[in-house]
Amino acid sequence: MAEKLFSITEPVPYAGKGGGEELAFRHYDPEEVVDGKTMAEHLRFAVCYWHSLCWPGTDPFGGPTFDRPWFKDDSMASAKAKADAAFELFSLLRAPFFCFHDADVRPDGGGFAQSRANLEEMTDHLGALMETSGVKLLWGTANLFTHRRYQAGAATNPDPEVFAYAAATVKDCLDATMRLGGENYVLWGGREGYETLLNTDLAAEEKQLARFLHLVAEHRHKIGFKGQLLIEPKPQEPTKHQHDFDVATVSGFLHRHGLDKEYKLNIEAGHAFLAGHGFEHEIALAQSLGLFGSIDMNRNDLLSGWDTDQFPNSVAACALAYYEILRGGGFGAGGTNFDAKLRRQSIAPDDLLHAHIGGMDTCARGFKLARRMLADGRLEQLRRERYAGWSGELGADLLAGRLDLDAIAKLVAERGLDPQPKSGRQELLENIFGNISVE
Numbered sequence: 001m002a003e004k005l006f007s008i009t010e011p012v013p014y015a016g017k018g019g020g021e022e023l024a025f026r027h028y029d030p031e032e033v034v035d036g037k038t039m040a041e042h043l044r045f046a047v048c049y050w051h052s053l054c055w056p057g058t059d060p061f062g063g064p065t066f067d068r069p070w071f072k073d074d075s076m077a078s079a080k081a082k083a084d085a086a087f088e089l090f091s092l093l094r095a096p097f098f099c100f101h102d103a104d105v106r107p108d109g110g111g112f113a114q115s116r117a118n119l120e121e122m123t124d125h126l127g128a129l130m131e132t133s134g135v136k137l138l139w140g141t142a143n144l145f146t147h148r149r150y151q152a153g154a155a156t157n158p159d160p161e162v163f164a165y166a167a168a169t170v171k172d173c174l175d176a177t178m179r180l181g182g183e184n185y186v187l188w189g190g191r192e193g194y195e196t197l198l199n200t201d202l203a204a205e206e207k208q209l210a211r212f213l214h215l216v217a218e219h220r221h222k223i224g225f226k227g228q229l230l231i232e233p234k235p236q237e238p239t240k241h242q243h244d245f246d247v248a249t250v251s252g253f254l255h256r257h258g259l260d261k262e263y264k265l266n267i268e269a270g271h272a273f274l275a276g277h278g279f280e281h282e283i284a285l286a287q288s289l290g291l292f293g294s295i296d297m298n299r300n301d302l303l304s305g306w307d308t309d310q311f312p313n314s315v316a317a318c319a320l321a322y323y324e325i326l327r328g329g330g331f332g333a334g335g336t337n338f339d340a341k342l343r344r345q346s347i348a349p350d351d352l353l354h355a356h357i358g359g360m361d362t363c364a365r366g367f368k369l370a371r372r373m374l375a376d377g378r379l380e381q382l383r384r385e386r387y388a389g390w391s392g393e394l395g396a397d398l399l400a401g402r403l404d405l406d407a408i409a410k411l412v413a414e415r416g417l418d419p420q421p422k423s424g425r426q427e428l429l430e431n432i433f434g435n436i437s438v439e
């Protein structure tokens, strides 16, 4: 019998606001029904395997600080012990979903064939754990950035052999994701970019990346994978510049290459911030372009300027994100994946429980606030009023292209148009947001 990892054995209870227990939800009751769906169904939480089970507490200046039993070697037995601990964590948190990279769950086999065999064996093991626990797979993905073969990228590598190796790896990961009933498959191009333009052929790399994404889409159709394919934008880090910079950049790329019907986007809070955008901006833009898929929920330390992947703790920030998600109709196949990790000194396994409980409670409060903002209706009403002119005759004629520049000039002169500025009412809107309470 493996030694006990966490201090509790029963799932984290919902204790409500007054609850005194530390390991209890105060705001997230997975079974609470809101607008005909449970909170678990609305938020679709996923625990990420990599930060929670694999990351050992290293940082650029220091080695591992965490001491987990499965870190002792790179064997299949340790990979299975890690998987068992992972599902214990998911079940204690009552998380409906998890997400993983191939490299998180299987030891590197030292070559393609053995790595593939390891992944297949671990896919069976994960499948059995999913069956007994009821935990589902939100998305799978391939790690195409840690191994040194990917130092110059995967799809965008100057060496076609690396492209082929990466493509073969994605095939196996997509197959494994399908076998496990995954609802999405994510591609994050960690090293698809450059360190210096002096050795980089941008046009060649763009062509390679497009071919790679077409291959993945073709394979999805071939095997009948019904889940969503998602691209996760990030502007840089570890590269100096990444091709998938932000939502706008990826959207342009997808349209340029006829891929816009195949892919949607997985938007991460910290990545949006690194790109100089708000999280809600990236979500709103993806929604307006019909590309919204799923989110990676975290926050960055705004003073470090680094993708610190911390658990969310701002209800207001989460509310603004969920507001944009709800305005677009909520999650379809997507969900709220915590791409967040402990701080390096949080070495106790229970810290994983505290981190997720806090994150889930914060998201639940943010979601409820967002819902009330929508139900209240004033924000949407004021937005509609601001654009009301466009539903009039002039607006309709302009948009429909019924007037050319000559006709517009004639109309402005004949009608003596002298448009007057109107208030944008930002403070009023911010006060409305500030005064709507979560409860």
Ligand code: XUL
Pocket (backbone or CB within 6 Å): 101, 141, 186, 188, 232, 234, 268, 296, 307, 339
């Ligand atoms: C890296 C990141 C990844 C992706 C999956 O910043 O967010 O963990 O979510 O590869």
Ligand code: CO
Pocket (backbone or CB within 6 Å): 232, 268, 296, 339
């Ligand atoms: Co992410």
